[in-house]
Amino acid sequence: MRKSLGAKTLIYPTPVFVVGTYDKAGKPNVMTASWGGICCSSPPCVAVSIRKAAYSHGNIVERKAFTINIPAEANIREADFFGLVSGKDRDKFTEAGLTPVKSDMVDAPYVKEFPFALECKLLKTVEIGSHTQFIGEVIDIKAEPSMLDANGNLDIEKVMPVIFTPVSRNYYGIGRSVGKAFSIGKNI
Amino acid sequence: MRKSLGAKTLIYPTPVFVVGTYDKAGKPNVMTASWGGICCSSPPCVAVSIRKAAYSHGNIVERKAFTINIPAEANIREADFFGLVSGKDRDKFTEAGLTPVKSDMVDAPYVKEFPFALECKLLKTVEIGSHTQFIGEVIDIKAEPSMLDANGNLDIEKVMPVIFTPVSRNYYGIGRSVGKAFSIGKNI
Numbered sequence: 001m002r003k004s005l006g007a008k009t010l011i012y013p014t015p016v017f018v019v020g021t022y023d024k025a026g027k028p029n030v031m032t033a034s035w036g037g038i039c040c041s042s043p044p045c046v047a048v049s050i051r052k053a054a055y056s057h058g059n060i061v062e063r064k065a066f067t068i069n070i071p072a073e074a075n076i077r078e079a080d081f082f083g084l085v086s087g088k089d090r091d092k093f094t095e096a097g098l099t100p101v102k103s104d105m106v107d108a109p110y111v112k113e114f115p116f117a118l119e120c121k122l123l124k125t126v127e128i129g130s131h132t133q134f135i136g137e138v139i140d141i142k143a144e145p146s147m148l149d150a151n152g153n154l155d156i157e158k159v160m161p162v163i164f165t166p167v168s169r170n171y172y173g174i175g176r177s178v179g180k181a182f183s184i185g186k187n188i
Numbered sequence: 189m190r191k192s193l194g195a196k197t198l199i200y201p202t203p204v205f206v207v208g209t210y211d212k213a214g215k216p217n218v219m220t221a222s223w224g225g226i227c228c229s230s231p232p233c234v235a236v237s238i239r240k241a242a243y244s245h246g247n248i249v250e251r252k253a254f255t256i257n258i259p260a261e262a263n264i265r266e267a268d269f270f271g272l273v274s275g276k277d278r279d280k281f282t283e284a285g286l287t288p289v290k291s292d293m294v295d296a297p298y299v300k301e302f303p304f305a306l307e308c309k310l311l312k313t314v315e316i317g318s319h320t321q322f323i324g325e326v327i328d329i330k331a332e333p334s335m336l337d338a339n340g341n342l343d344i345e346k347v348m349p350v351i352f353t354p355v356s357r358n359y360y361g362i363g364r365s366v367g368k369a370f371s372i373g374k375n376i
Contacts, residue, residue, distance in 0.1 A: 001333070002289075002330040002331060002332060002333075003330070003331050003332075003333050003336065003340070004292075004328050004329070004330055005304075005328070005329040005330070005331055005340075005341075005342070006328060006329065007231075007232050007325075007326050007327055007328055007329070008232055008326065008329050009226045009228075009229055009232045009233075009234075009326065010226075010306075010329060010342060011203060011205075011225065011226060011234060011256065011258060011306065012203070012258055012342075012344055012347055012349035012362075013201040013203055013349055013351050013362065014203075014225065014226060015199060015200070015201055015202075015225065017199075034226070035225060035226040035227055035228065035229070036225050036226075036227070037199070037202065037203065037223060037224050037225030037235070038197045038198075038199060038202060038222070038223040038224075038237070038354070039223055039224070039235065039237045039316060039319065039321050040197075040223065040237055040316040040317045040318060040319040040321070041197055041223070041317075041318045041319060042317050042318040043195075043316075043317050044195050044196055044197045045197075045316055045317070046197075046199060047225070047227065047235060047321070049226070049227045049228055068199065070199060070200055073366050076366055076367050076372065076373075077367070077372050077373050077376055078373065078376065079373070080367065080369060080370065080371070080372050080373025080374075081373030081374070081376040082373070083369075083370065083373070084370065084373050084374060095376065096376055101190075104192075116193075118198075118199065123316075124314065124316065126312065126314055126323075128227060128228040128231075128233055128311075128312065128323060129228045129229075129230050129231050129233070130228060130229045130230040131227065131228040131229060133227050133228070133235070133323075135314075135316065135321075137195075138195050138196065138197065139195055140192055140193070140194060140195055141192070141193040141194065141195070141196050141198060142190040142191070142192055142193070143190060143191050143193055144190060144191075145189070145190075145191050148191065149356075152191075152193075153193075153355055153356055154193070154198060154200075154355065154356075155356075156200055156351075156353050156356070156358075156360060159200055161200035161201055162366060163201050163344075163351070163362060164369060165344050165369075166226070167341055167342065168337075168341055168342075168343075168344070169368065169369040169370055170344075170365050170367070170368055170369060171365070171366045171367045171368075171369055171372075172344060172362050172363055172364065172365055172366060173362075173363030173364055173366050174200075174201065174351060174360050174361075174362065174363050175360055175361030175362050175363040176360065176361055177358055177359070177360055178261050178264055178350060178359045178360060178361050179264050179265070179268070179358070179359045180357065180358060180359075181268060181271075181352060181353075181357040181358060181359055182268065182271065182272065182357055183268070184264065184265050184268050184359075185264075185265050185266065185267070185268025185269030185270070185271070185272050186268075186269070186272065188265055188266065188269040188283065188284055
C-alpha cells in the first residue's frame with residue numbers, strides 16, 4: 001500500500017542551476033535555481049522558473065538573455081551562497097571571489113570558474129503561479145577544456161555536477177555509470 | 189579559454205521520468221522522458237516535454253492528466269525500454285512485467301514497482317518547437333513506504349534514482365551527500 005505524501009515539489013534528480021544575468025546598469029548577477037530542465041530539442045531550449053521578487057527576474061525581462069551555469073561539487077559553497085542573498089543590494093560575484101565573463105553570443109555573463117555554461121536567448125515567458133518560467137533557446141555551450149573527454153564532449157565524471165534534493169534540502173554528487181541509454185532496455 | 193560546443197540540449201543532471209497515461213480506450217501506457225523538471229512552487233507543478241508524434245502526447249491531451257514515475261537504479265532496464273518502443277502498437281506494462289495502478293487523484297496510472305510517483309493534473313500546455321511542454325499540477329505524491337526515512341520523507345539514498353547524460357547517452361546513479369542546502373554557503 002502506497003503512502004500519500006501530499007502535493008509537493010519533489011523529484012529526483014533536481015538540478016542546481018546558477019543563472020547569470022546583467023541588470024540595467026550592467027552589473028552582473030547570479031542566482032541559484034533548481035526549478036528547471038531541458039524543454040525542447042529543436043530549437044534546443046532550457047527552462048528555468050524564478051519568483052517575480054528575485055532581482056534576476058527583472059534582469060531577464062530587461063535583457064532577454066541569461067546563462068545557465070552548472071556548478072561542480074567543488075563550487076557548491078558558492079552555488080549555495082548565490083541562493084541565499086539578493087543581487088539587488090549585494091555584488092555576489094565579488095563576495096564569492098568569482099569572475100563574470102561576458103558571453104560571446106548573448107547579453108549575459110557566465111561564471112568563469114564553473115565547468116560549463118549554456119548561453120540562452122529568451123524565447124518564451126510562461127506565468128504559472130508563484131514562479132515565472134523563462135524558456136531560453138540555447139545558442140551555445142561554453143565549457144572548460146579540462147571538462148571534455150577525448151572526443152571533445154563534456155564528461156560528467158570530470159564535471160562532477162551536483163544534485164539538489166527538495167524537502168530534505170541536501171546536495172548530492174553523482175555516482176557510477178549504471179548503463180547505456182537507448183540500449184540496456186533492448187532485451188527486456 | 190573556453191571551448192564552444194555549439195547549441196545542444198545538455199545539462200547535468202537530467203532526470204529520467206517515466207510518464208504514465210491512459211489512452212482513449214483506457215489502456216495504460218508509459219514513456220520515458222528526460223526533458224522536464226519542477227517549474228513552480230505554488231501551485232506545485234512539474235513540466236515534461238513530449239513530441240507530438242508520441243502516443244502519450246495524445247493521451248495527455250485527451251485525459252488532461254499524467255503521472256511522473258521516478259525509476260530506481262534497479263528499474264533502469266524497464267525505464268530504458270519504455271523509451272524505445274511506442275505504446276501505439278505495444279503494451280509496454282505487460283511486456284516489461286510491470287503493474288499499472290490507477291491513481292487515486294488523477295486519471296492516469298502509476299508504475300507499482302517504481303519507488304514513487306507524482307499524480308498530475310494538466311494545468312498548461314506550451315508549444316515550443318519539436319516538443320509540447322505539459323505543465324502538470326502535482327495533486328499528490330505516492331511513495332513506497334520502504335522509500336521513506338524515519339520522518340516519513342522520501343530518502344534519496346533509499347530511492348537510488350537515475351541521472352541521464354544527454355549527448356553521451358548514459359545513465360548514472362547518485363553519489364554521496366556533499367552538503368546541506370541553504371546552509372553551506374552561509375559563511376563563504
